[in-house]
Each structure stands twice: as C-alpha cells, then as structure tokens.
Amino acid sequence: MSGDDWVTTAIGNWAPRFTANGVDPNDLEVLRARITRWADWCREWSAVAAVHEAIGDEALAAGRTLTAGRALARAAVYYQFAQFCFSEFPDQKDAAQAGKVACHRRALPHLAPPAERLEIPYEGVILPGNLRRPGGATRPSLVLILPGLESTKEEFTLFEEDFLSRGMATFTYDGPGQGEVWPRLRMRHDHEGSVSAVLDALGRRTDIDAERVGTVGVSMGGYFSMRAAGCEPRLRAAVGLGGPYDLSFWESQSPLMRRNLMHAFGAETVDAARTLFARVSLSGVASRVRCPILVVHGRQDRICPPEHAERLVAEATCKKRLAMYEDGNHVCNNIPYKYRPLVADWMREQLTT
Numbered sequence: 001m002s003g004d005d006w007v008t009t010a011i012g013n014w015a016p017r018f019t020a021n022g023v024d025p026n027d028l029e030v031l032r033a034r035i036t037r038w039a040d041w042c043r044e045w046s047a048v049a050a051v052h053e054a055i056g057d058e059a060l061a062a063g064r065t066l067t068a069g070r071a072l073a074r075a076a077v078y079y080q081f082a083q084f085c086f087s088e089f090p091d092q093k094d095a096a097q098a099g100k101v102a103c104h105r106r107a108l109p110h111l112a113p114p115a116e117r118l119e120i121p122y123e124g125v126i127l128p129g130n131l132r133r134p135g136g137a138t139r140p141s142l143v144l145i146l147p148g149l150e151s152t153k154e155e156f157t158l159f160e161e162d163f164l165s166r167g168m169a170t171f172t173y174d175g176p177g178q179g180e181v182w183p184r185l186r187m188r189h190d191h192e193g194s195v196s197a198v199l200d201a202l203g204r205r206t207d208i209d210a211e212r213v214g215t216v217g218v219s220m221g222g223y224f225s226m227r228a229a230g231c232e233p234r235l236r237a238a239v240g241l242g243g244p245y246d247l248s249f250w251e252s253q254s255p256l257m258r259r260n261l262m263h264a265f266g267a268e269t270v271d272a273a274r275t276l277f278a279r280v281s282l283s284g285v286a287s288r289v290r291c292p293i294l295v296v297h298g299r300q301d302r303i304c305p306p307e308h309a310e311r312l313v314a315e316a317t318c319k320k321r322l323a324m325y326e327d328g329n330h331v332c333n334n335i336p337y338k339y340r341p342l343v344a345d346w347m348r349e350q351l352t353t
Helices: 003-020 025-034 038-061 065-083 090-110 153-164 192-202 220-231 255-265 270-277 306-315 336-352
Strands: 115-122 125-132 142-146 169-173 213-218 237-241 293-298 320-325
Touching: 003 025, 003 038, 003 255, 025 038, 038 065, 038 090, 065 090, 065 153, 090 115, 090 153, 115 169, 115 192, 125 153, 125 192, 142 153, 142 192, 142 220, 153 169, 153 336, 169 192, 192 213, 192 220, 213 220, 213 336, 220 237, 220 293, 237 336, 255 270, 293 306, 293 336, 306 320, 320 336
Parallel strands: 142 169, 142 213, 213 237, 237 293, 293 320
Antiparallel strands: 115 125, 125 169
8 A cells, every 4th residue: 555545534534523523515625635645645635724723823812712712722723633544754743743732731721611631650651632611510410432553631621521421521632652642652462551540549539529420432442431330440431432342353444444453552564563462452341341331333334343332332241231322433423412412411410330
C-alpha cells in the first residue's frame, strides 16, 4: 500500500469519527479535495485548524468567551486529526500535538460547563486530564472517558456533553500510549493501573461522588474499560464502544492500522509487536467483572470484528447488555444519534440506583 492509499484508508475508516467529534462536514469536504498524498495530511489539517484557532483567539480578545471556547475546542479536534496516525513525520506530528494541547487548554475555562485540567501521578509520569462538572451539582457521579488507539482527551468534548447534560461529571484523560503521555510511557495491556491511579486521586475531592463512578471506553479504550471493570472493584458500571476482546486480528489489518498499533505500543519490529499484543486479552478478565456492563458494537465494523463483542458478553457473568447495531461501523460513529444517548442514559441509570 502506498502513502497515497493511506489517505483513502484513513478517510474511509474515520470520516464518521471526524464529524461525530466536531469536524464540520464542509471542512471535511475541503480536506478530501486538498489531500491527495499522505505526506500532505498533517499540513492540510493543521492549516484548517489554524483557521478555527484564529476565530477563537479573536473572540477571546473581544471578550466573547463562549464563541472562543467552542472555536478553540474545535481547533484542538482538527489538530488531533492532523497528528493522529502520522508517526513517520515526527516534527509535523509534534507541532500538531502541541497546537492541540495549547488550543484545548485555552478553551477549558470557556466551555459550558467549564473544565479543569488535572495532572495525576502514575508510575513516575503525569496523566493529564480534564474534569468537567455539571452546573448546579454539589457531588455528581463521575464518568471516566477512556480514549483508544491514536485518540486523546481533546477529541471528546462533544461526547462529554451527553453525560454532563444528564447531571454526571466527566474526566477524560490521556493514559499510557496516548497524547501527552506517549513520549514517556507507551500503551500497555494493563491500562487498568491508570484507572486505579485516577480513582485514588479523584477520591480525595469533595465536589464529586467517588462512590458512583463508571467508565466509558472508545475503541481500544473499550478494551481498557472492560479490563478496569474486571480488576477495579470501585467501578459501578462500564461501557465498551467498539472495543476488541484481544488483538488476534491485527496482522490482517491495513498497513496503516498495523503501523499505528506498533507505534502506540512502542514495538519496533513485527516480532516485538507479536509479543506485546499476545498479552492484550480479556481472557480470564471478562468473567471477573462484577459491575453492570454495556457493550456497543457495529455489525459493519471493519476494524474490530463484531464477534469480539459477542464473545465478551458471552463470557461475562455480571449484569450485561449487548447493543449490536446492524448498520453501525467502527464505534458506530456513523450513527452517533443512536448510540450516544443510549450510553449516557444507561450510565445515568447505573450511577443513580
């Protein structure tokens, strides 16, 4: 597969993800036309991101803080998609990563509701995350949103609002192998350790209810969510969105996907990747889950086979629900109006009973 074919693969796999997480469809059409070579991917996305960043900065200077917050958060999403999957051009990737973090940090106090950046110690590194609390709530329940492969905390501002509007707080953070953490700690099979560190830190706060916490994991984060549910007894509920049971399918993926997996886990060779990926499994973990789980998957998922969701649910002995959308793609991002309200309503029911 040539680098130009990677453009087709990336847009074919993730166009619904782009728009579901805040990319304007008109901008996406412009980018489709502009990007004909993979080498241009980061540069073109960053150029459009800069347009939204300028809108945000102009609004901020004029005191139009709501407009500024939305525009800067949107710019961060564009910078996120500029740098994701782009490891062969590290200078461009690093610049887009820096732009993403900077825009989102400037947006945080101007979001509705606003967000607070927290930095949580974990194994000698810092896990940065954004805590948002619904307006008027004294000690709301809490939803931990776990990004997946090549996704980061800045991507989920819109998704957070599904929970916030239902009275739940959200904490979305970069874990091992993600966003700001990747340079210091690669992705790993036992991500649940970072969830425990987050629960330890947030449990000391008085403005959230640490007795009512659930996880929602997206794609690879769906695997992380289920691992946490099987290993961390403090969780009251867990959701997996398009997550794998294991990585047994990785070598049949496109070269772009295989490269992305190896990059995230820090595997320099195929043999090293095989060793690392053999440890990624819910075998023996699914049966230990005690809290209720919701597993959401799309029958048309071309990245993570739907059979993985069915296997997970079959092995789990807890209260469980499988929502298999026959028309859904990976993470069902082509039908966010179906799965997102379901997830938010289900989580609210679990954390308020």
